[in-house]
Amino acid sequence: MASxxxxxxxxxxxxxxxxxxxxxxxxxxxxxxxxxxxxxxxLRYSALATGIVYGIYHQSAILAKTKTDQxxxxxxxxxxxxxxxxxxxxxxxxxxxxxxxxxxxxxxPMDSKFDLEAYLTMKAADEAR
Numbered sequence: 001m002a003s004x005x006x007x008x009x010x011x012x013x014x015x016x017x018x019x020x021x022x023x024x025x026x027x028x029x030x031x032x033x034x035x036x037x038x039x040x041x042x043l044r045y046s047a048l049a050t051g052i053v054y055g056i057y058h059q060s061a062i063l064a065k066t067k068t069d070q071x072x073x074x075x076x077x078x079x080x081x082x083x084x085x086x087x088x089x090x091x092x093x094x095x096x097x098x099x100x101x102x103x104x105x106x107x108x109p110m111d112s113k114f115d116l117e118a119y120l121t122m123k124a125a126d127e128a129r
Contacts, residue, residue, distance in 0.1 A: 083128055086128045087125055087128060090128070094118055094121055105118050105119055105122045
C-alpha cells in the first residue's frame with residue numbers, strides 16, 4: 001500500500017504544542033505560607049528594621065568605648081608627663097645650702113643647717129612619685 005497523500009495519519013504523531021507526560025502540579029498547597037501574605041510582609045520588614053536599629057545602636061556603643069579608651073590613654077600620658085615635670089621642678093628649686101655633702105636634704109630639725117622649705121619640697125616630691 002502506497003500512501004498517496006493527505007488523508008493518511010502518520011504512524012508516530014508528534015505532540016504539538018509540547019505536552020508533558022507528567023500530570024500538572026496542584027494549584028497551590030494551603031499548608032505552605034505565601035511570601036506575599038501581608039502579615040508575613042509586616043513581620044519580615046519589622047525584623048529588618050529592628051536589625052538595622054540594633055546595628056546602629058551597637059556600632060555607636062563600640063565607637064563610644066573606643067573614644068573613651070583613647071581619651072583615657074591620652075589622660076594617662078599627660079598625667080605621667082606632669083608627674084615627671086613636678087619631680088624635675090622639685091630638683092631644680094631645691095636650695096643647695098640645705099643639702100648635705102652626700103646630696104640629700106638634712107631631715108634632723110635640731111641641726112643648725114636644717115631647711116624647712118627644702119624638707120617640705122623633698123616630701124612633696126616623694127608623694128608625687
